[in-house]
Each structure stands twice: as C-alpha cells, then as structure tokens.
Amino acid sequence: MPRDGGAGAPGVDPQQLWLTPVQPRRGRRPAYSREAITAAAVTLADTEGLEAVTMRKVAARVGAGVMSLYSYAPDKETLLNLMVDHVSGELPTANTLTGDWRADLKVIAHLQRALMLRHPWLPAALSTRRVPGPNTLAFLEHALAALRPTGLDGTAKLEIFAQLTAFVAGHVAHEIAQAAASQAPDRAAVEARYLAAVAADGRHPELAEVLSAPGRPLTPEATFTRFLNRLIDGLDTG
Amino acid sequence: MPRDGGAGAPGVDPQQLWLTPVQPRRGRRPAYSREAITAAAVTLADTEGLEAVTMRKVAARVGAGVMSLYSYAPDKETLLNLMVDHVSGELPTANTLTGDWRADLKVIAHLQRALMLRHPWLPAALSTRRVPGPNTLAFLEHALAALRPTGLDGTAKLEIFAQLTAFVAGHVAHEIAQAAASQAPDRAAVEARYLAAVAADGRHPELAEVLSAPGRPLTPEATFTRFLNRLIDGLDTG
DNA sequence: CTACATTTCCGTACGATGTACGAGAATAGA
C-alpha cells in the first residue's frame, strides 16, 4: 500500500489516514491520487446515486484498474468516508460569526442543507460515517466557535451539533424523497390511492380528515426554516 | 406467487400487499407464512444486525428453501418493509391521550425510542421504507389524534410527525453508535487519540477546549428527554 | 376417479459485488 493507511470504519487507525503528511518517496510513483479517486466517486454519486458507487465504476471513471483503488483506500467504507469529507470541504468556515449564536447556528444549518441538496446521497452516507476528516473537523470547529457564547460545556456543544446535523439530514432526506415522488407521478398516485383506501375503511378517521384537509402546501425551504427556528430558539443555555 | 402481491419499494401496488384479505384457496397450500418469515427476519436483525438479513439466512431460519421466500414477498426491499411494520405492531395505540398534545407527543416519542432501542436496526431501515403498513398507519392515526387539539391543518400535522420520527431515529442511531463505541474500547481509544492529536495542532482551539472540558456525562435517556422537550415545547400552533 | 388449472416449493444458475492474492512494472538508494 502507498502512503495512506486507511480510516473510517473497521480496524483502521484514523491518524494514519487523515494526518499522515507525505511519506518518503520510494518505489513506483502513484499514477492516480486519493483526491482524484474521491472526486470521481463523488461525481458518480451525484449523477447516478449512491448505489452506483461501486469499486468497478469508480475505477472505470478514473481510468484505473479496480484493484488499484485499494492502494488509496483500504476498503469501500473508507472511500465513503473520504467522499463525505471531500464534499464537506465545500462548507465555508470563514469567520462570519456574528456573536448571536442562534443566528449563527441557523446559518450553519442552512449551509448544511444546501450541501446535502447538492449531494443528495450525503444524508444516507452520513449515517455510516465514523471518524470525521479534516474538512468535517474544520466545520465542527466553526460550529463550536459559534456556540462559544452559550457558555455550555463541551459535551453539550457536541451534542447540539450532532443533533443539528441529524436534524438537517433527516429533513433533507425527507425533502429529497418527496421530490422524487413528485417526479414519479405513477407511483405517487398509487400511494395516494392506497392511503385513500385506508382512510376510507372507517378506522382511521384522523387520517381521513388529514387527507381531506391538507392545507396549503409550503415550499420545502419554508418548512425547513420553520422547524429549524423552532429547534434552535428552543435551545437554552441552562 | 401466492396471495400477497408485493409492496413498498419498486413498482408494486401497496394495496395488493397490505390490504388483500384472503384469496380463494387453490393450488398447493403454503407451508410457511408471511408472518413467520417476517418474524424470522426480525429476530435475525435483532441478534446479528441488519446486514445479516440475507434471503439465504432468513430462509435457513424458517426452514425453507431460499426461493420460497419469494412466494411471500416479491423482493428483499419488501421484506424490509414488512419487518418495519411488524415491529411497529409493538407500539401501543390504546386510547391513552390526555388532551395535552405536548405531553402526548412526548409519550409517543418515548415509545418510538424504546422500540428503536429494542430493534437497533430500525433507524437504518426506516430511511428506506416507502409505504406505511397497517401497524405504522395505526400509530400514525394515534399521533394524529394526539395532534388534534393543535388545530393545525393536515400537512402540518404530517410534517410534525415525520420530523418527530426522524428526530427520534437520528437520536437513537447516535445513541447506539456511542454504545457500540463503549463496547469496543480499542477503537474508542484510537478515535480519542486521533481527536486529541487534531486538537493539539493549534488550529482547532475550540475543539481542544471542548475535549479538555467535557462536562458531566449525562445518561442518554436524560439527553433525549432534554432535546425532545426543547423540540416539542418549541412547537406552536400559529 | 380423472383431467386440468392453479399455486407453492426449491435446486440450479447468472450477473454483480467487495476484495484477497500475487505476478509484474516502475522507481529510489546502494
């Protein structure tokens, strides 16, 4: 194996993956790079979905043999972690904090949502990731700085960040699923008919009423903002 | 195929799966049942994890040939949906509503959390499920009844329930991951060392402080309750 | 009872996947 090591899931030391600088150059020179491989995997996931990210397809896109990938990542799980950290690099961490931690946190959540909408596979991939990479850690650092005015202890800050991320991921996953349903009208119609049939059986009066009085459909953006504000405004520093 | 039809993911009509009563008995009598197969898959997931749920292992546990399963569920995705709805049957929906919708919602969330702790694969499986089965719908009906005093419109109620479920799933997934980390002290130690190394590089002062002042560790239960209360108390009926 | 239609059971087989293995090629230092 070249100068990486491995990381993420199984029995691999994260230090060896994320913070090995550059090892002494010996032997054959690498023909590809972890960066290029990760980027190829990301574009593959962006365009064809996460399930299209197979070692063979990634290798084909890079122009490498399948097994060559294993010189840059010890297994697929690690490659997924690399992908997550790769796109996390798109998150800006410039010092734009206002000192109003609630407002700052809302901006952070909106940044996360935008990232996840740009990479719809991200919510699903997040649930498996183990060890945060440098980009993820940079953003975490940013979020912790935003939370500084709360005066909360470390554990509490970390928990808030984890919950916020999980909330955003959950919401975006839901958003994406609904958007996909709109794009497949047949399936949506079938589901609607099914729910209508259930509601018509008389044993689901609340469901029946809900379906008959849906209310005005809001934009996903508005719904997100509303829930986000509720969640964050509900936080206190006690 | 026997008297099911299919459901859930791809191009299968949910009506045909969930609400077909019993078809006229003709031909060979089924040797197994959808119930038994689903139950076997659930215990398999409970004991060995979701990734251990393969058609072959489920069939072996039932005592059937592998392909016999396809007489009861058209594909694995459907079997996963059946599993989800199966365990959702453990959720009580007896009329225990108090009329205080916030309190009722909190009880509902605690029920969901308990269910997910009993079936740790549930949060992961939920992210893929498409069409709710009868047990899921019964619980949804229960939740909608709890939300009745809010006077919100249908869409809003459904969104609150979806968000609540996503929140619980996210939290429990995090809980489970942390519990697993505690059970593998080697890996946890490696991760801790990695984070310490990152914190020591001088470019992550907030992380360094957080790691040095972690605060008192709360029970997962307490953390869950705290976040839940914040979320629900933050909801309003405007 | 005999045919036949229907439904279930399941052995075999196929394509796809992740990845272990190891032979060969390229490079750096001796």
Next chain:
DNA sequence: TCTATTCTCGTACATCGTACGGAAATGTAG
C-alpha cells in the same frame, strides 16, 4: 547494476439478490 520498495491490475472467489423452470401439492370440472 542490484535490490528493496511501492504501485498496478488480471484473476479468482465468496456472497449477494433473484430469474427460471420443473416437481409436487391442491382445488375444481368433467
């Protein structure tokens, strides 16, 4: 030039979901 090191990647294998189709069991029609 020799040797140690590192990367490349073809082959091979276990495992997965599941398509196919014949055998077996059951109901109905004659």
